Amino acid sequence: MDLSIFLIQCLNALQYGLLLFLVAMGLTLIFGIMGVINLAHGSFYMIGAYMAYALSPIVAHAFGGGFFSVLVIGLILAVILGYFLEWAFFSFLYDRDHLQQVLMTYGLILVFEELRSLLVGDDVHGVAAPEFLAGTIPLGDIMTYPVYRLFISAVCLLLALGMYYVFTRTRLGMMIRAGSTNREMVQSLGIDIKLLYRIVFAAGVALAAFAGMISAPVSTVYPGMGSQVLIICFVVVVIGGIGSIRGAFLAALLIGFVDTFGKVLLPEAAGVLVYVLMALILLWKPDGLFKTS
């Protein structure tokens, strides 16, 4: 591997890691910070990707199109969905044990998969990247790099910074963190914890759907796409340490590098390397890299 190829692989790894963090961010919020085991995270991601596919002709018809109007409308719909799901289902689960959360969110996976099949069908679909991001930049002598992938990385970095800021530096973030430690105490201080959690949950769903929408042009849209990202998202959150945004971010980058270089240098073991990494890190630090509290 010469230097230029090595650098391109580093870029691949970085880019994949950032994409992973983007996809896992919603789970960090709902599972990591709120403490609800949410197997339906992959479904929210899938819903986002399918919205990017299904909404664009409708939006094009109504507003004359535009990638960003699709994003905004999709985000609004996702927030509504998240708010409704919290009200109808998740709000009953905070005090129940984890098995019940697993069962209910697994049920949601089946419901969403079936709805997807009924509404959109079982075909594979592609989503075009917006025109001004569709280009490529040359890398090395024969390779090029899609601008859209770099755009995703930039969006992910911004979101990561924004989220980190909200949770560590603002009053809202403090209330949310306090709520995850002791709900009753926060409530007795006069904070409407129910409403607060409904909003946080809606934000988590919106983040997952946003990740689905924004990665749709590179990931394509297909049945079962949600279950593919689900496991790796849990790996990111667990390696990073439950509840730690910084940890999840570093974990995602670590996985990006291990996966990319694993595929090239150890192709026979590429499928298990990430899980070996997880096992080793958990042996070394049973609570993940950055356990908060």
Place this chain on the structure above:
Amino acid sequence: MNLFKTTVIAAAILGFSSLSYAEDKPLKVGLMLPATGTFAALGTAIENGFKLYTKEQGDKLGGRAIEFVKVDDESDPAKATDNVNKLIKGENVDILVGTVHSGVAMAMAKAAKESGTILIVPNAGAQAVTGPMCSPNIFRSSFSNWQPGYAMGEVVAQKGHKKVVTITWKYAAGDESVQGFKDGFSKSGGEVIKELNLPFPNVEFQALLTEIASLKPDAVYTFFAGGGAVKFVKDYKAAGLKDSIPLYGAGFLTDGTLEAQGGDGEGLLTTLHYADQLDNAKDKAFRTAYNEAYKLPPDVYAVQGYDAAQILKVGLDAVQGDVSKKAEFAAAVEAAKFDSPRGEFTLSKAHNPVQDIYLREAKGKENPVISVATKALADPAKGCAAN
């Protein structure tokens, strides 16, 4: 009055029962296909094709009416044995048809081999079904993974490429397709310099695309299907490789995926046992009839379903609908020449189609045929005693 009523009812009952004795018992066909999951659309196409043929035959094969029993196999190998036993033992089906997923098809072949039920596989290309698992009562109407790969190996060698890199998912279908390619390519003097793999169904190709760029081969051969095929073709183009290193693939790369690839698949050459714009009367009639019946164009899966029913008819005709005469059934099918929309084919001793493999070029949303890549290609059927 009361007596009259009783008489009428008695007469009616007698009448009905005599009717049902006049008709033969219907033939129970167990359709074990995916109705949910990634392969649901393929399962529907196969069922449509199968039913189109039985309808053309007046809903009767070998003189017997057909009764369908359906099980959704969910493309889940873990549930396959239970599902197939539901049909064989629970429903006592006479004929078993299925499926798409190779792992599930293997479980079906195993169960069919043990129980002796006639099995027709309408898609799954796993070598072993007509290899080590081959049996007088197991037939395949589709292809083996090896076949399109082998044909493409010959084509790529003819194009003058010497050094090729292959890339696929690390699973049976990918391995077998690449093996076929290597057999065809190296026979004609080519060399596969590197086999790249990634775990199924991982679709993060960027690292391996960079690897391809650094190896600078003359061409790349690939086997991907469904969502992976869409993403691979788009990523290959976006990485700037499409113009500098030609990409060749087994037909599934561009079958049912071109629309989603949004133009990035344009011009790709692939090999398969079916193509668009085939110049034969059977195909034209088939496409018109299918379009009329289901309001959508048929695909290769529909053809395979249709031919599964054709195989069944030939066998049943020879035994007048008596499925217990397995040897006669098999002998008739082995001797038959099938007039398929894909062109004529026969079945080998191992019961895999001996068929022309077409070279196709992706244009718009279609894969029109360019030429016959390999004529009457038979799978080597390694490990099959009958071969």
